[in-house]
Amino acid sequence: MPREVETRIEKRIRKFLWDDKTLVRVNKETIYAPIAEGGRQLLDLLARNEAILVTWLRSYLNLNENRATWTYIADAILAHHVPSKFANLEERDKINTFLQSWTSNSSKLPKDLRDLISIAKKYGARTEGLAFSRNIIRQMPIWLHSEAADIHKLHNSKESRCLRQNHGVITVGDIETQAQKIRTPRHGRRRNCRCTACETARNECHCEAPYRCFSKANELLRTLPEKWNPTSDLPEDHEPHELQPPEIEGGITFDHRITVHGSLADAFRIFTQGNTINRIPEVVGDPQPAELKVEAYTDGSCQHNGSDDATAGAGIFYGEGNILNKSIRIPQNLPQTNQTGEIVSVKTAVTDVDPNHSL
Incomplete structure (x- = not known):
């Protein structure tokens, strides 16, 4: 409802109630109160219109x-x-003003959107929570991330442009995937690196310097505060994944977990105040390794086992298409047996997997 219409209606209501009296000894709150509480249960037009805007805001942030x-x-x-x-920002980089650090010029917006942004500011609509799940964190846009103060300094680098245009990086999850590639076996900080990740980036993404892009991805990831960094030790790592059923039939189990789960839509709150806190709260509990568990299949083999021309090899398989999958020829200075291959495969898996992961 336009403000001028709202004002005219309020004047007519006032005239009807008080017959143009200038001195009224009953405040608005009493008039709006229910009849049972001594009021007249009059409709509060301002509150009603703001409530409608809040419902539109909720729909927008879904x-x-x-x-x-x-x-x-x-x-x-x-x-x-x-x-x-x-x-100078590209349109595709501006995903959502509530999730990123850019703002709109309110004077140029249509009135409905101007009112929407205004009501969001008035009542403090923003992402808020003590902690968020990795699923939510990874859905956040990485470019101009609202909680990363210095990330804008890296936005226009050559590598950042390549990550956006060639690698298709949009979210924190995307940048995490690119950053992990610097741990690819045999990866080196050189332009002609022949590791699997670099070869794939050149052939499929037309990236001229994959090692630079992977390093830049890691740098971008480090700009995120610990609360918004998926590589942090998060409270969800110390919380039960499922709650125990209620002890009393028909009862409800109290969810004591502080982590917000779900999607980005579940991360928004209204009526917030003050600055956001991006530190991770201390949580006492047993770590839950399921999120960080890596499963590898290892084996060794040998042709002509036991003879002078025996040749042995090792293999490690993590899953279909995993860049860590590999086959290894056992060097001639080691015994050419299938047992040697098995030992080498296990040792290689232990070396390749992130030490923070459970193998």
Whole structure:
């Protein structure tokens, strides 16, 4: 409802109630109160209109697959009308003003969107929680991340542009995947590195310097505060994945976990105050290794075992398409037996897997 219409209606209500009296000894809160409490149960137009805006805001921030069509149009309009300091940003990099550090020029927005942004600021709508699950963290856009103060300094580097344009990096999960590739077996900090990850990046992504992009991805990941970094030791690592059933029939188990689960839509809160805190709270509990567990299949083999021309090999398999999968020819200075191959495969797996993971 336009503000001028709201004002006219309020004046008519006032005239009807008080007959144009200038001195009224009953405040609005009493008039709006229920009749049982001594009020007149009059409709609070301002509160009603703001409540409608809040429901629209909730719909806009429902960042799931079933998001309303109008919200995508709103995204495009908000991303198009930005102050001059954000004018050089590409449209595809401006995903959501509530998740990133760019803002819209409110004076150029349609009134409905201007009111939407205004109500969000008035009541403190933002991502808020003591801790978030990795699923939520990985859905956040990495570019101009709202909680990474210095990430904008890396936005226009050659490697960052390549990560966006050639590697298709959009989210924190995407950048985490790229950063992990610096641990690919036989990966080296050189332009002609022939490791599996670099070869794939050159052939499929047309990346000229994969090792630089992987290093930049790692640098971008490090700009995230620990609360928003998927590589951090998060509270969910110390919380039970499932709650115990209630001891009393028909009872409800209290969820004592502090981690917010679900999707990005579940990370938003309203009526927040003050600055956000990006430190991870201390949590006492037993670590849950399931999230960090790596399963590897190892084996050794030997042709002509026991003879002078025996040749042995080893193999490690982590899963279909995993870049850590490998086959190894056993060097001639080692015994050419299948037992040697088995030992080498296990030793290689232990060396290749991140020490923070359970193998």
